[in-house]
Amino acid sequence: SAVISQKPSRDICQRGTSLTIQCQVDSQVTMMFWYRQQPGQSLTLIATANQGSEATYESGFVIDKFPISRPNLTFSTLTVSNMSPEDSSIYLCSVITGQGSQPQHFGDGTRLSIL
């Protein structure tokens, strides 16, 4: 399966600041997603990153708070804007390679703490 690299692996940020998380895959992928996993919780989809166009956001997530870019088939960024302690979470990049009913694979995640 594809190798998914996320940076940074963790960070501690001040409230009101923004952080950009990068996701790099070693091969072209069909789909890229961003998930949030709050402590002890399940995986919540933030958005689907679309190559060359605006991301598709799930209910409860908006572009102003979580702007996403995907300039090509192997790279995407998620920005967490104007952070508050409630944004403390793990943010995970996920990809699907190939067509049809292919499985989804996850990066190692970015552990974000907001003070």
Place this chain on the structure above:
Amino acid sequence: GENVEQHPSTLSVQEGDSAVIKCTYSDSASNYFPWYKQELGKRPQLIIDIRSNVGEKKDQRIAVTLNKTAKHFSLHITETQPEDSAVYFCAARPGGSYIPTFGRGTSLIVHP
């Protein structure tokens, strides 16, 4: 939309025992059911998956069963080992969609 219920939320077993985690789904259009294992501080990793045209699938000590009529699927781990301790997530994905719905997770603890 799809709704996936997962039980139990916590499962504690002795090493060598079997463990069973059960999930139900609501959307009859779902046709792909993956299971992920997430160790503490690590990424969710796909351990086994099943498609709706199959009733059971095995991979060494792990098996998954699917009952489409009842809309439930289960993960079975035999001869559990301490390294099986992790959180397990089930998911259901409708045909034509790339996006699965995840269950809430089961924390499996295997005592040596």
